[in-house]
Amino acid sequence: MKYCDKCKITIDTFNSYCPLCQQVLEGEPSPDLIEKYPEYVSANRKIYPITKKIIMFVTIVSMIILLIINLASYNGNLWSLIPIGSIFFFWILISVGIFSRQNIAFRFVFLTFLLIGLLILIDEASLQIGWSYNYLMPILLSVCNLAISGIILIKRIDYRDYILYLLTIAILSLVPIILVFTGIITIVWPAITAFALAIFILLFIIFFFPKSIKDEIKKRFHA
Secondary structure, eight states, X not given: OEEETTTTEEEOOSOSXXXXXXXXXXXXXXXXXXXXXXXXXXXXXXXXXXXXXXXXXXXXXXXXXXHHHHHHTOSSOOTTHHHHHHHHHHHHIIIIIISOOSOHHHHHHHHHHXXXXXXXXXXXXXXXXXXXXXXXXXXXXXXXXXXXXXXXXXXXXXXXXHHHHHHHHHHHTHHHHHHHHHTSOOOHHHHHHHHHHHHHXXXXXXXXXXXXXXXXXXHHHTO
16 A cells, blocks of 8 residues: 555555645555556547558658759759658657657657757758757757746646656756857857756756655656
8 A cells, every 4th residue: 555644645556646635655556456447549540551551651762762863963962851851850740749648748858859950950951050059959948948837837737747858958958058168059149048948947846846856756767
């Protein structure tokens, strides 16, 4: 049986948090515990394997043709990387953003970094080096940070499952600052804004939810 030292109740469950106060439960569930849940019925429309194969075949052939045309008429510009990267991002967006069962914070973080990578690729391929680093990278990091924070506040969901993602964004918001010192980023204010926002959210979490951070880290790393 698990025990909540705040509500002073025992609960036989596999869940990690108290259903009343959301505090982390102590103890272990009974060895013979069987929790029953309603049968899950997926809302996703079934896609037949042959359909997937046809779409994948057309996609891969299209990417190969684009690359061949680009190389055959090469003039120093790998323009084919832009549509190829866009197609690749589209598939990841569908599989992770729509069909994945990961929580929404993971999807936001994953797709944000994937999009940053794609935009850097487009920036390099178009030979207009700078705009992806100077503006889009810090802006997308800030948007991701605000989006996850907004979801937690508006939907009033259990913030514990999202704390590590916010911490990850806060730490990775250091990257634009590092790129400023290396000279890759030449427009400073977007990088400073993204870093300041990340620090603000990080300090807010540390001051208002210190125990939650400790509990979540222990849960994630089995400490």
